[in-house]
Amino acid sequence: MTIVWAGLSVGAVYALTAIGYNITMTFGGVFNFAHGAFVILSAFFSWFIMVDLGWPWWSAALFGAVLGALVGAAEELIAVRPVVRRTDTRALLVTTVGAFVVIEGVLGATWGATPKSVEFFGGSDPFTLLGGRMAPVDVWLIAVAIVIGGGLHVFSRRSLWGLAARGATSDPDAARTRGINVGALRTGGFALAGALAGLLGPLVAPKTGASVGIAVSVTIFGFVALAVGGFGSFVGCVVGGMAIGLIQAYGGRYLGVEYPPVLLFAVLLAVLLLKPSGLLGRHGVRAV
Template sequence: MTIVWAGLSVGAVYALTAIGYNITMTFGGVFNFAHGAFVILSAFFSWYVMVDLGWPWWSAALLGAVLGALLGGIEELVAVRPVLRRTDTRALLVTTVGAFVVIEGVLAATWGATPKSVGFFAGEDAFTFLGGRMAPVDVWLVVVAVVAGAGLHVFSRRSLWGLAARGATSDPDAAKARGINVGALRAGGFALAGALAGLLGPLVTPKTGASVGIAVSMTIFGFVALAVGGFGSFAGCVVGGLLVGLIQAYGSRYLGVEYPPLLLFIVLLAVLLLKPTGLFGKHGMRAV
């Protein structure tokens, strides 16, 4: 069971990353490749606030949310909005990748390549549960991932913003004709995704650490979680992330640390071939 708990906790990190991807897709119709870098940025920022400045974890969460929302809005304004004014929106992949590279470069120049870590605010003493060892951060990660996925699922389907954003994503022209500010919804989606990444810094960092080197793997595994769970489905993000974490944990334990990426690629390929929208995705959001 120790392997299960370890896989679920790491998978929860991927699920939270996938949820960030899904926010910009659901509320803006844009896949933000740079969101994985936002997660690592929040990790470094949490280390800076909690370790370097010595402030409490909740201040790192609140300030991280503000910083993430601001940077998310700036990315939408600079890297997304100008491209959407053109007819070929495939350039969005290039501009969001460019945003990823910029953030990664800033992090490397500011804090260097040395990994950094922070303690977990709820304690670090491991305990036994159902025959397996787990730490408090593992429980928090899984619970927060499930709550975030469920909350955003309800919000996207019940709130006025969520319903307007879903309509604008499906048919932007019709939404504009009905007086919906599509640009504001998209900018709000980017800000919300950035705020979520920044808010979760003190929770994610004790598990992953803060390192520029994991930005790419966080981005890739988060995308795999999204693709497996389903584009447009917040519940699918949680399921996909937990599945990715379990595959990674069991693959590393029984085959070796070099095999999980291959296993995940096989799973991703199988899902895309057999069910392109993912396990819980919608047909209208299968193209990314």
């Protein structure tokens, strides 16, 4: 069970990253490749607030959410809105990749390439659960990923904003004729995804650390989790993230550390060939 808990906790980080991708896709119709950099930005910011300044964890979560929302909204206004009307969707991918590179470069220039660690606010003493050892941060990550995934699933289907955003994503022109501000919904989606990443910084940072070097890994495996779980499905993001974490944990344990990436991309290829929308995804969602 120790391997299971380890895989699920790492998978929870991938699930939360996938949820961020899915927010901008569901509420804005855009895949934001830069969201993985938002996760690492929140980790660095949490280290700055909690370790460098010595402030409590809740202040890092609060200010991190505000910073993430501002950066997310700025990215939409600067990197997405000028090209969103183009028929060539590759332009959006290029601009969001550019945003990823800019954020990564700013982090490296500000805090350097040396990895930084953050203590978990709930303690670090491991304990036994169902025969396996796990740390308090593992429990929190798994629980928070499930709660957020389930909560956003309900919100996107029951709230006025969620229903309007889903309609605007499916047919922007029809949504505009009904008085829906598609641009504002998209900006709100980017701000929401950024705020979520910033809010969870004090929870994610103790697990991943704060390091520019892991930004690419979080970005790629978060996308794999989204693709496997299902484009447009928040529950699918959780399922996909947990599955990827388990595959990574078991592959590393029994085959060696060099094999998990091969296994993960084999799973990704199989899912895309057999069910392109993902295990729980819905058709009609624009994907990369």
